Amino acid sequence: MTVPLTHTSRMPAGPVVKGKLSRDDLIMRGGMMVIALYLVVTLALPLYAMLSKSFSTYRFELANYEFQVSDESGEFEGTILRASDLNASTGAYTATELSAGSDGRLGVTNFFPEFSFRSPVKYQIRNTVEDGRFLVGSTLHDGTEWVTLDSNTFRRVQLRPTKSTGVDNFVNYFSTPALFNSIKNSLWISVVSTIVTVTLAFWFAYALNRSCMRFKGLFRLIAMAPILVPSLLPGIALVYLFGNQGMLKELLFGASIYGPIGIVIGSIFFTFPHAFLIISTALAISDARLYEAATSLRATPWRTFWTVTIPGARYGLISAAFVVFNLVITDFGLPKVIGGQFNVLAVDIYKQVIGQQNFEMGAVVSVVLVVPAIFAFAIDRLVQSKQVAQLSARSVPYQPNPNPRTDRIFLIYCSLIGLFIVGLLAVCQFAALIKFWPYDLSLSLSNYQFDKMDGGGWGSYFNSIKLGLLTAVAGTSIVFFGAYLVEKSNGFKMGRSLFQMFAMLPMAIPGMVLGLAYIFFFNNPNNPLNPLYGTMAILVICSVTHFYTVSHLTAVTALKQMDREFESVSASLKQPTMKLFSRVTVPVCLPSVLDISIYLFVNAMTTVSAVVFLYSPKTTLASIAVLNMDDAGDIAPAAAMGMMIFYTNAAARLLHLLASKGVLQRTQAWRNR
Amino acid sequence: MTQTNPSGEPYLSIENLWKAFGTFLALKDISLEIIEGEFVCFLGPSGCGKTTLLRAIAGLDLQTKGRVLQDGKDVSNLPPSERDFGIVFQSYALFPNLTIEKNIAFGLENTGRKKPEIAARVNELLQLVGLPEQGKKYPAQLSGGQQQRIALARAIATNPGLLLLDEPLSALDAKVRVHLRHEIKELQRKLGVTTVMVTHDQEEALSMADRIVVMNQGVIEQVGTPTEIYRDPTTLFVADFIGEMNQINAVAGTSGRIKIGEAEMISRPHNFAAGTPIIAAIRPEDVIPHGDDALSPGLTDEISTQENAFEVTVDEMEFLGSFWRCRLASKRFGDTELIADFSINAVRRLELGEGKQMMIELPDDRLMAFDRNEATQ
Incomplete structure (x- = not known):
């Protein structure tokens, strides 16, 4: 086009205009530094301590x-x-x-x-x-x-x-078959669980999104239930069903549930909701116009499925696969309960540290475990970044048509999955109420007398609730404020992208690794933060950091939907940004804020892996109590405590639902036109 | 391309402004002066740098080099909160969870004003934008046009010295847009606030602005009143971007003359050396129609410049409501057709129809010559 020749198109040399920072800029940058420092202290430094430990030989x-x-x-x-x-x-x-x-x-x-x-x-x-x-x-x-x-x-x-520093520990590790066999075992059960879970979850999500079967709401609810319990609970149910004195032991034809079979079945149970959610989202955003085009071209349903449905959901499927893989390979509770002699990496860390007090070897196994976890995480992020803008504003949502035959098949299929999930939970509840399986089947509440068992008694249950509440409150504040600062502050590009990277890191770090890293870092007497060790505070810090990433992403998604110009308008009106934050940003994002807090609460209630290294006699937790009671042979009380966690989380979810509704009605009146 | 209006001191001065995004230069050496109370439009295609310039004036995205002076004070590196302006965005950016009243009052708080004073001011502003009684509603309960007026009220609540409008009407439908155009202009005149508006809509710019700054690829092409910009475009870009313009390959003759094909015509004076390839340009509405018997004097209106009159064939006619758009073919132009807008009256009087032969005239003071290199760049 046109550039008048009178203009030079080279910028003259000389200094670039440097903006004067406003008070708000300083406050926001300061806040960001504080939260970045939090992440450095609670994540980067402990991981560094662990890494250097793995290279330390004595x-x-x-x-x-x-x-x-x-x-x-x-x-x-x-x-x-x-x-x-x-x-x-x-x-x-x-x-x-x-x-x-x-x-x-x-x-x-x-x-x-x-x-x-x-x-x-x-x-x-x-x-x-x-x-x-x-x-x-x-x-x-x-x-x-x-x-x-x-x-x-x-x-x-x-x-x-x-x-001295060297790779001796790693040499030692890889020359001990008992140890490095776990790598093969972990990969094996993770791959099998991933394939089975993703397949099952895909058809379940497909039935819920693409058919006209009945009871969709109920099935959706059931599919999400496993999220409310610790991953080791299905293990306990499986012991009751297929263990040495199991009700359905014959169904295994002599194979033992203790080992890969048990781990895979339990993993399917606890990873199912994660896979289902991701795939369901992918299926929900498909464009009806593609299906209309396929029909008008007279494609068979089979061909339409492979050329429209699967490609449309492929990012969801890949993402779900890596998420499940990551969950299984990093899980500790389930293989601990039902793994038997079948060693996996996460349990090895526990055995090395708690059983043999060999911290260096524990660190080595951690490093080995981080590799596939980071790999899976990186691929998942890559896939998710490609998924954007698949759905244009002009897309038409797909509306399924009733088809009695397929609807019935889907109903049967979903009922079977539902039975699997509800069944395992019911077995746990049943076990908790039976006096002494299998000899005395009378009902009793004696298994709820936790104070008579190992694991900390009812105190650990209340500790867990305290941990959940504190994690929810502290975590939501830190995460949301941090996300706001990084999303809405001006300039300072380097710092912001560094912050984003730190915020993504926790997802790639398995809980066991984080917990062990905390031992190395906080238990060091030279660390000024050493007094935190063994307190409730360190459990809260660990939980907030462990579950930082998903909360951060939820907050960022909500904030991205806010008009980019709110901050500009506020600045032009000479109002402090923090006023805008408290009067507009937080109220408008309240639904997401509540989502973050319930996510943190539920996870703090169920997590075992990170905190298993960090609890003290004063801060025993319900989820840990399940583990310890099971370890001590008190399986029925373990099941009882597991179900207490389930009911608590279910109640919290219900409360969250009611609170969200109430809050929405009161503060979000503007949403209703 | 600085232009000073002799009637007043500049309120806003932009001096040699550059903005670089990496290696891409979004603004190249922009200088401009805006006098107090003036309504100035930045007009240009998307990506021309007009919004970048507005954001530099506001301090929202600082320029890489150059100075901005407002009211005699150098504000070049100040953050937005330390400058004196109100701003309205295309998205309105109304706070969705606050009522209309609270939205407008947002900037009045923390300024030492008492509550009743704020309430009075809010009412006054609601009156001013013609939306009294709506104060208790939430933004989502208002139409787009109403929301835009609230955004305007909020922006002027604190009586800023400068009002910045970033494509304020683009999100509205056509009818509301025309109506609001007028209202914003009225309001601006009443308040006398210096206003800068960014738009890509030439009609908007022509109807609202005191002066238009036409921008393209990071430079100012021309600054002038709407009539100047329309009647006397200084570059082919401006001529082409604003309104319709016929462009015909031609060669410069001696001063004031151009050659189209074989025929020599009289054009506006130009500085091209004889023989330079140029583009001859004329607006469709400037083409004067004459009947086929125009050569016999006395029968129809007179042809003023015989050299610029010639015979054409009406190739195609398109009825556009208030006028006819005709495509005219002539041996002189080869394959290029000339577009001319004729009034309904003229079409009836001359009994024009497709295929009909007619005389037209390209008035010499409306026939312009532009550099042909500019077009191929």
Whole structure:
């Protein structure tokens, strides 16, 4: 087109206009920094601590210690004995015994076969290098001067390992078949669960969106029920159904429910609502005009299905598959309850840390688990970013036509799925009310006397409610405010995209990994935040961070629907942005705010993985109690507690529904024209 | 392309403004002065930089280089909250959960005004925009046009020195738009507030503005009153963008003459060297119709410039309500057809019809010459 030649089209050199920041800009940037700092402290630093832990190896460096032994009269003749030489000659410790954890200690009397603590012989010990470490009793010696000890004291000498950085832990991991077999196991059950769940959920969602069958509302409700219980609850139900004394044990024809079969069935149960929701959304936004075109071209229903329906829902299907995969591979509760001897990564972390106190190896398994989790997460994000704008403003929503035959088939299908879900829950409730399965089938409430069992009693139930409420309140405030700042502030592009990245990260981090990372970070006595360890606060922080991403995305979606120019108008009217935030943004987004809080509440009630490392005797939780009671063999009380969580969450959902309605009516009068 | 209006001091001065998005230059060396009380329209196709310029004036998106002075004060790097303007957006941006009253009062709060004072001002503004009695309603309960008037009331509530309108009428349907055009103009005249409006609708700009700034690809093509812009476009872009314009390949002759095909005609004075390829341009309504017997003097109205009159064939006629649009073919133009708008009266009087031969005249003061390079760029 036209550019008059009088104009130069090169910008002159010189400084660029730098905007003066308004008070609001400063407040918003400050707020963003605070929340970004929160994410750094509660996510990035713990993960870094974990990563460095996985590369830390501890070894007793015997070459760094020297001894002298006196004669009976206590005179030292001057022969210096090096610990490494002594070990070589006596064979006291093998090479594996010399690699240790950070807390490792090694006695020294084994180097002296003739040692007796009653003998008058005296011993001298020293480090040959500065910062070598040994203990006499509980006193640490790290200098190179000789320490003289009588034989009774000498037996209290313990060598401490030296820390070095390297991949030894990983080498160790991959040379232990018992450990790395778990990778194969985890991938195997995740892939199988994903294929089965996505297939089942697809047809369920298809029936609800594309048929005219009856009871759609009821089925939708049932499909969402598993979200309200901890993932280990279906495990307990399966034990009752197919366990050693199970009601339907014969149906397995001798196969054991403890292992992959149980994990896969349980995984289908607890991942079903997630897959269903995603696929249902994908199917709901299909364009009726495509179907009209297909019909007018006389395509068979089969052809229409493969050329219109499946391509339209393909992003939903892929996304659902990766979400399910991620949920299964990172889940800890279910394989813990029903996995038997079948090892998976998430349980390995628990076993290494809680069972063997081998924190370094726990960190290694965590790193191994993060790899597929991040991979699945990245693909899911990629797919979701491609899904935008599939539906244009001119699309016409699809309206299914009644078809008695297919409607009946779908009704039967959905009833079977519904039976599966309700059935497992009913079994749990039934188990909770039976006095002593299978010997005394009379009904009783004795299983609800949690105070008589392991796991913290009713206190843990109330702790869970407290955790849920605190997480909902604190989490919603932090997440929504953070999302507002990052969505609506001006300039500061670098900081904002960095913030977005941090907000997405929690979804990729499995709960077990986060919990373990918290141990490394917060339990470090040098950390000023150390007092948080073992309190309710750390459980709240951990839960908020663990469930940050989905909440953040919900908030961002709501905020994106707000007019971009509200902030501009407010600024032109010289009103503080925070006034706009409290008077307009929050009230208009209230439905989403409530959604975020119920999401956080329900998840805090059901989560096991992250908090299993962080609870203290004072802050036991209901979901953990289920795990511990099951571990202790009190399966019926575990089921009872699991169902308490279910009813609480169901009640919370109902309350949320009523509250939303009430709040909507009161504050959202503007929605009704 | 600075233009100073001699009748007043500039209220708003824009000096050598540049705006870069990465390597893309959205504004290239823009300079402009706007006097107090003036209604100025930024007009141009989408992507020409007009909204970018408005947002730079508001401080919503700072310019990369250059200065903005408002009321003698350098506001170049100030945030919007420290500048003095009210703004209305295409989306209205009314707060959906606040009543109309509270929307209008939003900017009046925290300014030291007492509650009854605010209420009185809100009422006054509702009167002013012609929507009394609607204060208790929510925005969604009003029509688009009413919402836009509320947005306007909110923007002028605090008596800002400058009113910025960003495509304020584009979201409305045609009838409401025409009506509101008039109302906004009236209101602006009554308040005397300096106003800048961005629009891509030439009709809107022509009917509302005191002065129009035509922009294209980040530069100002022309600044002038609506009649200047329409009658005397300085560039082919302006000529083409505003109104209809016939464009005919031609060659410059000696001053004031152009050659179309073989025929030489008299045009407006131009500075092209003889032999330069040019575009001859004339608006359809400026073509003067004569009967086929116009060559015999006395029978019909007189032809003023014999050189510019020639015979054409009416190829096609299209009835457009208040006039006829005719496509005229002539040997002189080869394949290019000339578009002419004839009044119903003229068509009846000359008994025009498709296929009919007729004389037309291209009046010399309406026949313009533009650089042909400009068109091919």
